Amino acid sequence: MQEVMKKRAKELLASGEVTRVIGWKKNEFDYDITPAVFETAEAIDRDFVYDDFCGPNLSKFTFQHQKNDTKTLVFLKPCDTYSMTQMVTEHRVNRDALYIIGIPCFGKIDIEKIKADGMTGILSVTSEGADVKVHTLYGDKTYVKIDVMAERCLACKSKYHTIYDELIGEEGEVMETDRFDQVKELEAMTPDQRFEFWRGELSRCIRCNACRNACPACTCESCVFDNPESGIAQKAAADSFEENMFHIIRAFHVAGRCTDCGECSRVCPQHIPLHLLNRKFISDINGYYGEYQAGEEVGQRAPLVNFTKEDVEPDVVAKGGK
Amino acid sequence: MYRIPREKLDQLFALTAEKETLYIPTDATSGIAQFKKWNEGMKMSEKLKTSRSAKDFFFPQTEALVNFKISGKKIDIIDPREECEDFVIFGVRACDAKSFEILDSVFLVDPVDTYYKNRREHGTIVTLACSRPSESCFCTTFDIDPTEPAGDVSAWMTDDSVYFKANTEKGEKYIALVSSLLEETDGADVDAQKVATKEILGKLPFANLKKDAFGGGKTEQYFGSPKWAELSEACLGCGTCTFVCPTCQCYDIRDFDTGHGINRFRCWDSCMYSDFTKMAHGNPRLSQKERFRQRFMHKLVYYPENHDEVFACVGCGRCVEKCPISMNIVKVMKTLGEEEAK
Amino acid sequence: MNMNLETLIPIVGVVTEVKQDTPDIKNFRVVGRDGKKPIQHMPGQCAMVSIPGVGEAMFSITSSPTNEDYIEFEIKKCGCLTNWLHMIEAGQEITVRGPYGNAFPVDDAFAGHDLLIIAGGVGLAPVRSVINYCRHHRDRYGKIDIVYGSRSKEDLAFYDEIINEWMSPDEKDVHVHLTIDREQENWDGHVGFVPNYVKELGFDTDKIAILCGPPIMIKFTLAGLKEIGFSEQQIYTTLELKMKCGVGKCGRCNVGSKYVCKDGPVFRMDELSELPDEY
Numbered sequence: 001m002q003e004v005m006k007k008r009a010k011e012l013l014a015s016g017e018v019t020r021v022i023g024w025k026k027n028e029f030d031y032d033i034t035p036a037v038f039e040t041a042e043a044i045d046r047d048f049v050y051d052d053f054c055g056p057n058l059s060k061f062t063f064q065h066q067k068n069d070t071k072t073l074v075f076l077k078p079c080d081t082y083s084m085t086q087m088v089t090e091h092r093v094n095r096d097a098l099y100i101i102g103i104p105c106f107g108k109i110d111i112e113k114i115k116a117d118g119m120t121g122i123l124s125v126t127s128e129g130a131d132v133k134v135h136t137l138y139g140d141k142t143y144v145k146i147d148v149m150a151e152r153c154l155a156c157k158s159k160y161h162t163i164y165d166e167l168i169g170e171e172g173e174v175m176e177t178d179r180f181d182q183v184k185e186l187e188a189m190t191p192d193q194r195f196e197f198w199r200g201e202l203s204r205c206i207r208c209n210a211c212r213n214a215c216p217a218c219t220c221e222s223c224v225f226d227n228p229e230s231g232i233a234q235k236a237a238a239d240s241f242e243e244n245m246f247h248i249i250r251a252f253h254v255a256g257r258c259t260d261c262g263e264c265s266r267v268c269p270q271h272i273p274l275h276l277l278n279r280k281f282i283s284d285i286n287g288y289y290g291e292y293q294a295g296e297e298v299g300q301r302a303p304l305v306n307f308t309k310e311d312v313e314p315d316v317v318a319k320g321g322k
Numbered sequence: 323m324y325r326i327p328r329e330k331l332d333q334l335f336a337l338t339a340e341k342e343t344l345y346i347p348t349d350a351t352s353g354i355a356q357f358k359k360w361n362e363g364m365k366m367s368e369k370l371k372t373s374r375s376a377k378d379f380f381f382p383q384t385e386a387l388v389n390f391k392i393s394g395k396k397i398d399i400i401d402p403r404e405e406c407e408d409f410v411i412f413g414v415r416a417c418d419a420k421s422f423e424i425l426d427s428v429f430l431v432d433p434v435d436t437y438y439k440n441r442r443e444h445g446t447i448v449t450l451a452c453s454r455p456s457e458s459c460f461c462t463t464f465d466i467d468p469t470e471p472a473g474d475v476s477a478w479m480t481d482d483s484v485y486f487k488a489n490t491e492k493g494e495k496y497i498a499l500v501s502s503l504l505e506e507t508d509g510a511d512v513d514a515q516k517v518a519t520k521e522i523l524g525k526l527p528f529a530n531l532k533k534d535a536f537g538g539g540k541t542e543q544y545f546g547s548p549k550w551a552e553l554s555e556a557c558l559g560c561g562t563c564t565f566v567c568p569t570c571q572c573y574d575i576r577d578f579d580t581g582h583g584i585n586r587f588r589c590w591d592s593c594m595y596s597d598f599t600k601m602a603h604g605n606p607r608l609s610q611k612e613r614f615r616q617r618f619m620h621k622l623v624y625y626p627e628n629h630d631e632v633f634a635c636v637g638c639g640r641c642v643e644k645c646p647i648s649m650n651i652v653k654v655m656k657t658l659g660e661e662e663a664k
Numbered sequence: 665m666n667m668n669l670e671t672l673i674p675i676v677g678v679v680t681e682v683k684q685d686t687p688d689i690k691n692f693r694v695v696g697r698d699g700k701k702p703i704q705h706m707p708g709q710c711a712m713v714s715i716p717g718v719g720e721a722m723f724s725i726t727s728s729p730t731n732e733d734y735i736e737f738e739i740k741k742c743g744c745l746t747n748w749l750h751m752i753e754a755g756q757e758i759t760v761r762g763p764y765g766n767a768f769p770v771d772d773a774f775a776g777h778d779l780l781i782i783a784g785g786v787g788l789a790p791v792r793s794v795i796n797y798c799r800h801h802r803d804r805y806g807k808i809d810i811v812y813g814s815r816s817k818e819d820l821a822f823y824d825e826i827i828n829e830w831m832s833p834d835e836k837d838v839h840v841h842l843t844i845d846r847e848q849e850n851w852d853g854h855v856g857f858v859p860n861y862v863k864e865l866g867f868d869t870d871k872i873a874i875l876c877g878p879p880i881m882i883k884f885t886l887a888g889l890k891e892i893g894f895s896e897q898q899i900y901t902t903l904e905l906k907m908k909c910g911v912g913k914c915g916r917c918n919v920g921s922k923y924v925c926k927d928g929p930v931f932r933m934d935e936l937s938e939l940p941d942e943y
Binding site: 027028033034036037056061112113122138200204206212213214226236266267269271 | 350351352353354356368370373374383384454455456457522525526527528555556558559560561562564565566574576589590591592595596597642644646647648649650652653
């Protein structure tokens with residue numbers, strides 16, 4: 001797959017159709033992937049990679065290139081195309097400046113799961129078929145891929161690409177998923193338990209803003225939390241409860257726009273399951289307004305910005321969703 | 323040197339906690355370790371490092387600086403500082419222990435930061451030697467010996483025992499506090515562990531990373547390097563590297579209106595943030611490239627220039643592990659260092 | 665522990681007088697609660713001024729140290745805090761802490777020399793302290809030339825003081841050269857930008873030049889001064905960057921390895937030239 005992608009990228013560069021390619025490159029370790037811009041065939045030959053560690057969603061990385069007068073090629077995995085579609089719908093990205101190639105994804109490996117299992121001194125990780133072989137200074141271990149896959153991939157919602165100029169590989173399908181199971185577990189808790197759960201999780205937040213900055217739905221040029229004029233600008237709040245509100249407010253702001261790409265949880269250095277906040281909103285929107293998936297097609301009307309006579313009355317909230 | 327059997331470690335924690343507040347690294351629910359106040363039944367984490375560094379103990383994420391009461395045109399200033407209680411941090415690694423010296427050289431030089439000094443004076447640091455360094459570690463690049471960690475007390479943990487050695491007066495005091503559980507011993511096991519660990523250190527991926535290309539006086543050489551654009555290209559502008567870094571000490575000062583008065587507090591800030599140097603009339607660092615460059619120039623050039631060639635990096639590898647786009651000081655050193663070698 | 669060192673804790677200052685100096689600049693006189701001068705400083709040094717709940721920022725102390733009664737700030741309305749400051753009235757309490765940073769070397773490098781002081785807009789504020797200090801100790805310095813420009817006559821800060829004191833016939837060898845950017849009624853003085861005016865005036869180079877103003881003015885004036893033969897060792901300026909702590913610890917006001925709050929704000933041009941261009 002990687003070789004096919006490299007070949008196609010070089011062709012498009014050579015033909016002048018695009019002048020730069022947004023892809024991934026390997027960093028210091030096998031699992032260490034950086035989004036990168038390639039402008040020459042040599043750079044692609046040297047550094048371009050696509051493997052089971054290429055987790056970063058590249059859709060937001062197109063931002064800084066959309067004002068160029070030449071096209072940018074970007075490779076998008078199925079779930080990344082939902083983010084792109086949503087951004088195009090919201091006019092946050094200039095579709096005409098991009099050449100999108102949809103690529104298949106067979107689930108990404110979460111190195112944190114391997115580390116959490118006690119593996120350290122990792123010298124190499126290779127993923128072949130269902131096996132993930134980890135070679136470390138302290139011994140080797142082989143995992144079954146499904147055991148070390150990212151949570152968002154285990155709950156994969158779709159192998160289908162919602163936006164592209166061309167596809168590499170076969171088009172996939174929207175998947176049946178159990179992604180709301182954890183939401184149901186949270187809903188089954190008493191309000192006090194749930195409050196404690198979130199207070200505990202969010203207490204680890206260091207307010208690094210990685211979730212916000214990585215989020216393809218967070219596309220404001222100046223975030224309210226950074227803007228002194230907003231009156232609520234903060235780096236860390238004076239008390240810990242205020243602090244938690246950052247995540248709640250962010251979840252509200254992306255409600256109905258979040259495609260559940262899972263970047264927020266992937267980038268969190270403190271392993272806070274932030275995607276659960278967004279999934280709760282998605283699940284509620286589905287329940288109140290009918291099934292809706294953000295980023296499914298360009299121009300779709302999101303339930304929260306649309307009115308139909310069937311919409312639930314606002315008092316549904318006071319009634320606890322009943 | 324003193325020894326305690328490993329199974330008695332819990333007793334040692336209990337004895338310590340009777341006298342002073344004790345913090346140990348413990349596993350959080352989500353596969354990361356963090357320092358927590360010890361209480362009965364808490365298990366020490368087996369992980370090499372905590373997700374956040376130990377700088378929090380002396381330079382917390384937020385702390386109260388001063389409070390104001392305002393009535394009409396009058397302002398009353400309330401000093402919230404209180405003498406801190408004595409506390410013990412157990413299990414600090416050599417890299418974090420070194421980071422305290424770097425923080426000291428900022429906060430304890432004239433004019434002394436009393437908030438920091440207060441905590442520093444009341445904290446006893448028990449360090450723990452590393453025996454299973456990870457692939458992201460490169461403390462040896464900065465001349466740190468993880469088998470001989472600094473701190474008030476150094477400790478080594480083997481399969482069956484924990485060994486202690488006091489390095490300072492505070493350390494002696496701590497050893498005295500728990501002496502009823504300790505027995506004197508020679509350090510044969512410790513020496514064996516050191517030899518074994520050093521062998522592993524030589525095999526680490528970054529074992530040959532050198533700092534020689536950097537240091538004071540190199541501003542002109544690196545500031546204008548075209549490599550910064552490429553290195554910073556994917557930077558999200560988040561503060562992850564800064565906040566997990568044990569030596570990053572930049573802070574912001576902010577006011578919070580409680581409704582009953584104004585609490586002025588300081589909180590961690592990051593040079594990676596877009597508003598870090600933003601003024602009413604402009605910003606000298608307009609793009610992420612300049613902010614990114616500042617962070618690494620500070621660690622590798624500016625800080626050594628002002629502090630006798632000590633670098634503001636201890637090679638703990640947290641940025642290597644945590645950066646959402648996997649860009650880090652190792653990559654910067656390699657990329658710029660290559661340029662130097664040409 | 666020594667709790668007396670109050671690095672970040674300010675003291676209360678009472679604003680005793682607020683004067684609208686230009687349409688967007690006000691002058692604030694500040695004393696301590698005891699009615700005395702709250703901070704002892706040297707020309708060029710700064711202080712952190714705050715309205716709790718609004719913000720805190722660094723301002724240069726525009727009054728001369730020789731003023732024994734109060735300190736003054738000359739503040740242009742350009743952001744959140746300055747907007748608030750412009751709304752306050754006499755009697756209002758604020759907080760101040762300082763002094764911070766180095767000062768112009770008025771007693772060392774400047775002593776015995778002719779001085780050429782060049783300022784633009786609100787940039788007169790820090791050098792006004794120098795001017796009044798030197799006027800007070802008049803016999804320690806040679807000839808004093810002041811070139812000051814602003815957008816319009818109304819935008820000239822300290823206009824009354826310039827006309828009535830600095831340009832008074834009683835002043836010994838103090839020469840003020842005013843200029844405004846565009847022609848206007850009731851102005852028969854020079855019209856044009858400061859850098860050009862400096863070149864037109866064509867000073868001899870056996871003196872020390874002190875520059876303060878917007879970056880663009882500094883840039884062109886500096887080039888002009890070099891053109892007429894000044895060396896960088898003869899030129900001083902003062903910088904402004906975002907500051908929070910004032911004591912070289914919060915980490916944001918650095919230019920290369922120097923912190924503007926601690927190693928500056930006053931820099932000799934040759935020192936500044938060695939630093940990266942990031943200010």
